[in-house]
Amino acid sequence: MEKIIFYHPLREFVSQVFVRMGCPVADAALASRALLQADLRGIDSHGVARLSGYVRLWKANRINANPKVRVVHESPSTVVVDGDRGLGLTVAPQAMDLAIKKAQTAGTGWAAIRNSNHFGIAAYHAMKALEHDMIGIAMTNASPLVAPTFAVERMLGTNPICVAIPAGEQPPFVADFATSAAANGKLEILQRKNEEAPTGWIQNKKGEPSANPHELKTGGALLPLGGDRERGGHKGFCLGAWVDIFSAVLSGANYGPWVPPFVDFLAPPANPVGEGIGHFLGAMRIDAFRPSQEFKQQMDRWITRFRQTQTIDGVHAITIPGDPEREFEKERLARGIPLLPKVADDLQQLSSEMNIKLW
Amino acid sequence: MEKIIFYHPLREFVSQVFVRMGCPVADAALASRALLQADLRGIDSHGVARLSGYVRLWKANRINANPKVRVVHESPSTVVVDGDRGLGLTVAPQAMDLAIKKAQTAGTGWAAIRNSNHFGIAAYHAMKALEHDMIGIAMTNASPLVAPTFAVERMLGTNPICVAIPAGEQPPFVADFATSAAANGKLEILQRKNEEAPTGWIQNKKGEPSANPHELKTGGALLPLGGDRERGGHKGFCLGAWVDIFSAVLSGANYGPWVPPFVDFLAPPANPVGEGIGHFLGAMRIDAFRPSQEFKQQMDRWITRFRQTQTIDGVHAITIPGDPEREFEKERLARGIPLLPKVADDLQQLSSEMNIKLW
Numbered sequence: 001m002e003k004i005i006f007y008h009p010l011r012e013f014v015s016q017v018f019v020r021m022g023c024p025v026a027d028a029a030l031a032s033r034a035l036l037q038a039d040l041r042g043i044d045s046h047g048v049a050r051l052s053g054y055v056r057l058w059k060a061n062r063i064n065a066n067p068k069v070r071v072v073h074e075s076p077s078t079v080v081v082d083g084d085r086g087l088g089l090t091v092a093p094q095a096m097d098l099a100i101k102k103a104q105t106a107g108t109g110w111a112a113i114r115n116s117n118h119f120g121i122a123a124y125h126a127m128k129a130l131e132h133d134m135i136g137i138a139m140t141n142a143s144p145l146v147a148p149t150f151a152v153e154r155m156l157g158t159n160p161i162c163v164a165i166p167a168g169e170q171p172p173f174v175a176d177f178a179t180s181a182a183a184n185g186k187l188e189i190l191q192r193k194n195e196e197a198p199t200g201w202i203q204n205k206k207g208e209p210s211a212n213p214h215e216l217k218t219g220g221a222l223l224p225l226g227g228d229r230e231r232g233g234h235k236g237f238c239l240g241a242w243v244d245i246f247s248a249v250l251s252g253a254n255y256g257p258w259v260p261p262f263v264d265f266l267a268p269p270a271n272p273v274g275e276g277i278g279h280f281l282g283a284m285r286i287d288a289f290r291p292s293q294e295f296k297q298q299m300d301r302w303i304t305r306f307r308q309t310q311t312i313d314g315v316h317a318i319t320i321p322g323d324p325e326r327e328f329e330k331e332r333l334a335r336g337i338p339l340l341p342k343v344a345d346d347l348q349q350l351s352s353e354m355n356i357k358l359w
Numbered sequence: 360m361e362k363i364i365f366y367h368p369l370r371e372f373v374s375q376v377f378v379r380m381g382c383p384v385a386d387a388a389l390a391s392r393a394l395l396q397a398d399l400r401g402i403d404s405h406g407v408a409r410l411s412g413y414v415r416l417w418k419a420n421r422i423n424a425n426p427k428v429r430v431v432h433e434s435p436s437t438v439v440v441d442g443d444r445g446l447g448l449t450v451a452p453q454a455m456d457l458a459i460k461k462a463q464t465a466g467t468g469w470a471a472i473r474n475s476n477h478f479g480i481a482a483y484h485a486m487k488a489l490e491h492d493m494i495g496i497a498m499t500n501a502s503p504l505v506a507p508t509f510a511v512e513r514m515l516g517t518n519p520i521c522v523a524i525p526a527g528e529q530p531p532f533v534a535d536f537a538t539s540a541a542a543n544g545k546l547e548i549l550q551r552k553n554e555e556a557p558t559g560w561i562q563n564k565k566g567e568p569s570a571n572p573h574e575l576k577t578g579g580a581l582l583p584l585g586g587d588r589e590r591g592g593h594k595g596f597c598l599g600a601w602v603d604i605f606s607a608v609l610s611g612a613n614y615g616p617w618v619p620p621f622v623d624f625l626a627p628p629a630n631p632v633g634e635g636i637g638h639f640l641g642a643m644r645i646d647a648f649r650p651s652q653e654f655k656q657q658m659d660r661w662i663t664r665f666r667q668t669q670t671i672d673g674v675h676a677i678t679i680p681g682d683p684e685r686e687f688e689k690e691r692l693a694r695g696i697p698l699l700p701k702v703a704d705d706l707q708q709l710s711s712e713m714n715i716k717l718w
Contacts, residue, residue, distance in 0.1 A: 031532065075466030075647035077436040106465050107434030112648050148677050153669040163601050165608075175597035181590055199587045207671035225584060225591050231540055231559045232584050238534035238680050239598075241665075242522050245532065249524075249657045250648045256664055264493045275659060289471050298608045301632060305615055306600075310512040312566035315636035318507050321597050 003344040004336040005359070011036050013347070014051060016356045021058045022065035022222040023090070031089035039337045042328030045185025046121050048339070052346045054087065054118075056264040062089055063117050069094050072252075077106035080251055081113045085276055088119030088140070092279050094103050096128045096138070099283040103134055107288030112251035115275035118142070118262055122162035123176040123325070129164060129283040133292050136164040136283035141247040141254075142263040146180045147221035149234045152207040154221045155256050158183050159243035163321075166286065168296030171302040174322030179239040180222040187213045187222075192340070200227030246280040253278025362703040363695040366718070370395050372706070373410060380417045381424035382449070390448035395485040398696045401687030404544025405480050407698070411705045413446065413477075415623040422446055422476055428453050436465035439473045439610055444635055447478030447499070449637050455497070456489045458642040463494055466647030471610035474634035477501070477621055481521035482535040482684070488523060489531050490641040492651050495523040496641035500606040500613075502620040505539045506580035508593045511566040513580045514615050517542050518602035523681075525645065527655030529662040534679030538598040541580040546572045546581075551699070559586030599637045605639040611636025 011032045018028035038047035057063045067086030071079055079098045083091035095111040102104025102109025119125060122138040129136025159182075162176035179186075182201040188195055190213035197213045204210040205219030209228070216222070224236025249257035253274040260268035260277065286292045309318040339347070351358035366430030370391045377387035378718075398406035416422045430438055438457045441649075442450035454470040461468025478484060481497040488495025501516025521535035541560040549556055549572035556572045563569040564578030568587075575581070583595025607614035612633040619627035619636065645651045666675040699705070710717035 007415050012506055039685075055632060056449060071648075073649060075644070076464070076501075077642075078466040078647040106434070107437040108467060108469055109645070110467055148665065148668055150670050150675055151668045151677055152671055155665060163597075164394065165604055167607055173600070177591075177594040177597055179594075181585065200586075200590045225594055226540065227559075227586070227590055230557045231586055232536075235536040235538075238522075238536055241532070241680065242534060245524055245658070245661065249654060249661055250645075252649060252657075255657075255661055273657065284437075284469070284611075285434070288437040289439050295608060298611075298614075298632065299604070302608055302614055306507065306514060309507055309510045309514055311509050312511055313509075316509055317646060318626070319593070321600065324408055 002302050002341070003339045005069065005339060006035065006336045007040060007333055010011055010039070010048065010337060013351070013358050014048060015152065017051060017350055017354060018065070020354045020356065021055065022068060023087070027087070027090045028130055029314055031087050034089040034093060034120045034124045039326035040329045041121065041123065041187065042332075043121050043325075044340075045183065045188055049343045050118070050348060052350055053262060053264075057117070057262070060264040062260070062264065062268070067091065071098065077102050077108050078112070080111045081111055081114055083116035083276060086117065088117045088277070088279065091116045092119040092125045092138070092281065093128065096125050096136070096281045096283070099281050100129060100132055100134065100351060103132075103283040103285045103288070107280065108284045112246070112279045113279040113281070114248070114251035114253035116277055118255070118277070119279055121176060122160045123164065124176055125281055126162040126164040126176070127135055127172070127174060130166045130316045132283070133166060133286050135166070135284040135286065138162045138163070138249055138279065139243040140279040141244045141259050141277055143259045144257050145184060145216060145222045146224055146240055147203060147207070148237045149229050152221070153257070156224075156237070156240040156244055157242045157259055159247070160221065161239070161243060164301065166296060167299035168293070169302045171326055173299065173303065173320060173324060174325065179225050179236055179243060179257065181225050181227050181236065182222065184222065187216065200231065235328060243280070248274055248278035250279045250280065265331070360699045361699060363697050364394065365695045366399060366692055369398070369407065369696060372710070372715060373407060373715050376410060376414065376709055376713060377424070379713045379715065380414065382446070383425060383446070386446070386449045387561070389452055393448040393452060393479045393483045397480045399691050400482065400684035401481065401689045401691075402480050402544065402684075403699075404542065406545055407706060408702045409477070411709055412621060413625075414709065416476065417623070418623065419623040421619070421623065421627070426450065430457065436461050436467050437469045437471070440470055442472055442635060444473035444474055445476065447476045447636070447638065450475045451478040451484045451497070451640065452487065454638065455484050455495070455640045455642070456639050459488060459491055459493065462491075462642040462644045462647070467643045469640065471638045472638040472640070473607070473610035473612035474610070475636055475638055477636070478638055480535060481519045481535055482523065484640055485521040485523040485535070486531070486533060489525045492525060492645050494525070495520045495521070496644040497638070498602040498606055499638040500603045500618050500636055502618045503616050504543060504575060504581045505583055505599055506562060506566070507596045508583065508588050511564060511580070512616070515583075515596070515599040516602055516618055517581065518599040518606075520598070520602060523551075524658065525655060526658035526662055527652070529659045530685055531681060532658065532662065532679060533684065538584050538595055538602060540584050540586050540595065541581065543581065546575065559590065602639070604671050607633055607637035609639065610637045
């Protein structure tokens, strides 16, 4: 049975877990906020469900809980950050702050980050720009699960992109999506429900279309956004490759098949080509392009017009990117966050092991 | 029967057509280079096939052949350009030069352009950055052909994105793709061949899946990259929306359903929300992130490793974005550009009408 826990006590728990790992208190608070943003926004695969994974990687000495994050290169609008093997959950926000600072003077600011770890959901980082009247961009590479068009080998992660754009009276436009046809979290849901996947999501180890959500355990792969070649899968490959190059080749992180796995039971590839995983973040000041109020009025008009799009059944309204996640956030802040039994058990185990009160 | 014409005489012809429209000689030369880059790279739908369309729009007074392109807003890393209703083929290169100049001092440079027209292929503009040791980005909005997920109304253009990234000994990575499942040019090819379209490209006016490549003439629409909702079409919608907002809301151009059509026989929408169509261009200096040689070595390694990806049949090699277009360019520079009969007729008519020698 599902367990329900409220946001604030859960965040307190997560924060204490990070402190127990050796994170400074401020870092732990930041990391817990970043991680739980996923649970609030309904991206259950990227939130507390991963907490024990972070702990295991830390135990395996693959996460540095107290990193010295440093700037290794910069220009008026760019900065390259070495995350010192820290949690992406704390490294990326620091890098985003630097990008925002660059944007304040240069109009735009761009941060390439190496030597980091998973940063939670991209939206958390991109959305930091909104409160500064800036557009935010966040992308990250990840360990390889996606096969390029015509390939049987997994070469790219699900490499998400988020673009967050402020509006006026309307809520912001926040598009956050994996560049694969489906995120791995979607497969996990199907596995739990014992359901088949739609065609176009997965291939088996021979490269044949498959509906088996367990296929990745036996050499299968996710397909890029678009699916097969005929339906534009090569464009999804382009997108994933773009994210990989910006996140890792610009920064000096590992790319493609060299990106280290997020799980402690798989060793990082031998002969790394860079350090850790990479992210790429950007902030663009609205008024570096046009007066902020003018822009926001037009964004309101854009959003309002798209909401009025004539729909197939004439009933359902078109979803503006960010709408579903906002609904989740409202609901879950009010009524609590539902935890799957396996996730609740995981947290219970951490609670006992670290002697931190959970319920 | 197809006609074959060599690049240089064709360019001379196109250039003279633009001069006859009233373009200054330098602009005409630039526009012909930009336009024919499409034919060289095998994107036949975007090259000379569109020349008579540009002429008709000019006759309809919807293209200003001698625009005063001006900067209307700027910051150290950004510039907003008003194209004065000029040819996108000349406006965009001027804006890209400004972005490159900004990047030289600020590390990155970004141009939002309004009051423009179609700019040919995005790759032409993005690739300008390569010779400066920069990454180039180009996107543009276009008249609405794509229905958002669950909609029957056409709200977005095929809104392409190009990212061009320099390498060392390897050729550059150049990904240039429509954010719809298929570009409109692909439908035109099927129409000419009298063939059906794969599922996931098109819907009819009721929003039902269709294989009829003529569907757009009777109220149908293209689907976003990904196809239907289950296969990630909402992500393609996010991408197209992103391009629309960056190209037009940042710059002050028309967006969404207000983007004026490229054809003279359809009037621009009443009550425009901006001026002309919009583009968004970017240039990022490699050494604003890391030493250029180091970056290029890693890009060579990235490309080399991806070329070695294990393929389904074990024979075909993986295509690196830009490979197919480079093959076309080599072939067509050497052996000429094949013109479909309809396109050859069109050019012949322009030739007679304007009294410019073609063959």
